[in-house]
Amino acid sequence: xxxxxxxxxxxxxxxxxxxxxxxxxxxxxxxxxxxxxxxxxxxxxxxxxxxxxxxxxxxxxxxxxxxxxxxxxxxxxxxxxxxxxxxxxxxxxxxxxxxxxxxxxxxxxxxxxxxxxxxxxxxxx
Numbered sequence: 269x270x271x272x273x274x275x276x277x278x279x280x281x282x283x284x285x286x287x288x289x290x291x292x293x294x295x296x297x298x299x300x301x302x303x304x305x306x307x308x309x310x311x312x313x314x315x316x317x318x319x320x321x322x323x324x325x326x327x328x329x330x331x332x333x334x335x336x337x338x339x340x341x342x343x344x345x346x347x348x349x350x351x352x353x354x355x356x357x358x359x360x361x362x363x364x365x366x367x368x369x370x371x372x373x374x375x376x377x378x379x380x381x382x383x384x385x386x387x388x389x390x391x392x393x
Contacts, residue, residue, distance in 0.1 A: 269307075273305055274301055277312065281315045283323070284319060284326060285326075296340070304365050305366075305367070306363045307359055307364055309367060310337065310362060311337070314355040318344075318351055321347040321351065322347055325344045327339060327340070327341060328341065336357075337359035339352045339355065359380060362380060363384075365381060366382060368382040370385075
């Protein structure tokens with residue numbers, strides 16, 4: 269994710285993403301948001317829901333895995349896990365590059381892309 273979007277998430281949800289500032293031996297969140305900007309709205313809306321329904325929750329990792337978004341939580345309640353699962357499921361229909369409607373492509377890598385970006389691989393991160 270680009271620097272501007274990363275900074276917005278860190279500023280708007282400081283307690284949710286506080287592990288971003290921890291030591292790399294203690295959390296994977298120090299690596300940042302390991303997916304492209306097309307999922308920014310999805311992660312932003314998820315962050316709002318988590319803070320409303322599970323304010324003590326912390327994100328320990330945010331990445332792409334097997335084509336979809338994966339969010340790992342610490343101190344989450346049942347509602348927090350439900351919101352996260354919903355967002356992860358939705359990511360399989362959203363282009364990771366631009367945020368438009370996408371589908372899962374398997375070309376050595378699994379990735380969710382729209383028609384325009386279906387040939388773009390990981391170099392965009």
